[in-house]
Amino acid sequence: MTALGALMRRDIRIALRVGGGALIGVLFFLIVVVLMPFAIGPDLRLLTRLGPAILWLGALLASLLTLDRLFTADHDDGSLDLIVMSRTPLELACAAKALAHWLAAGLPLIVATPVLGLLLNLDVEATAAVALTLLVGTPALTFTGMIGAALAVTLHRGGLLLAVLVLPLSVPVLIFGVAASQAVIVGPTPFGTPFSILCAISLVSLVVGPFAAAASLKHGLD
Numbered sequence: 001m002t003a004l005g006a007l008m009r010r011d012i013r014i015a016l017r018v019g020g021g022a023l024i025g026v027l028f029f030l031i032v033v034v035l036m037p038f039a040i041g042p043d044l045r046l047l048t049r050l051g052p053a054i055l056w057l058g059a060l061l062a063s064l065l066t067l068d069r070l071f072t073a074d075h076d077d078g079s080l081d082l083i084v085m086s087r088t089p090l091e092l093a094c095a096a097k098a099l100a101h102w103l104a105a106g107l108p109l110i111v112a113t114p115v116l117g118l119l120l121n122l123d124v125e126a127t128a129a130v131a132l133t134l135l136v137g138t139p140a141l142t143f144t145g146m147i148g149a150a151l152a153v154t155l156h157r158g159g160l161l162l163a164v165l166v167l168p169l170s171v172p173v174l175i176f177g178v179a180a181s182q183a184v185i186v187g188p189t190p191f192g193t194p195f196s197i198l199c200a201i202s203l204v205s206l207v208v209g210p211f212a213a214a215a216s217l218k219h220g221l222d
Contacts, residue, residue, distance in 0.1 A: 003088045008100040014073065015066075015104035025062040025105045026112060032058035033116040044121045051120035052130050052181030056174055058116075059109050059134055060141060064170075066105045067145040068162055070097060071153040071217070080153070080217070090214040098146045098209065106138040122185075129184040129191065133198060137177040140202040143209030144169045150216035173201055 016023075036054045040047055074080035083093050110131055117127035148165035155161060179194035 004092055004096040008096045011097055011100035012104050025066045026108045028065055029058045029062040029109050033119060037119060048121045051122045053178045054120060055130050056177050060170055060174055062109060063141045064166060067149050070101055070146060070149040075153050084217060091210040094213040095210040098143050102139055102142040106142055110134045126185050130181045133177045133180045136202055137173050137198050140173045140205040141170055143205040146209050147212045150213040
């Protein structure tokens with residue numbers, strides 16, 4: 001547990017440095033949400049209906065933007081080989097790295113959601129619903145994306161492959177995250193149904209993601 005804690009602290013410090021990736025994701029999220037009202041126009045009702053989808057798309061793309069840094073830096077400096085050969089199970093190390101990535105890059109997106117919701121004409125209840133779905137759903141984006149990051153880390157120019165692998169796996173998270181948020185705004189689907197499915201997807205990704213990523217790293221580094 002001490003080794004896993006040290007690994008998480010190290011990854012968080014690296015991510016929060018200038019150029020570490022966490023700030024880039026937040027700025028990208030901000031740019032996407034700010035530009036959308038200009039593209040849609042002055043129709044406030046339309047902006048309110050599309051607000052949850054815009055926030056979720058921005059969070060998905062911002063998460064994807066920083067996923068390639070999950071294992072790349074460790075692979076470049078050789079520390080990934082040490083992590084694979086250490087006594088700590090690789091599955092737990094992958095889970096610790098994914099959790100650190102979410103704390104540094106995913107949690108700031110959720111913190112910024114209430115402010116950005118004002119730009120999309122969302123009321124307090126709708127903004128809270130979007131923030132809650134992002135809080136539950138963004139870990140699924142991280143742990144699912146970790147599988148693609150592990151597959152792409154040993155390949156030359158694996159960034160395009162990462163996007164191709166991760167985006168289809170992220171579609172269910174996007175669908176149920178937006179559906180739960182829309183249920184609060186327009187209905188008629190109750191909030192609990194899509195939100196429960198979103199929670200189930202996140203729990204499955206928390207279990208499957210570390211094992212799949214560890215298997216991909218072992219196979220790729222052999």
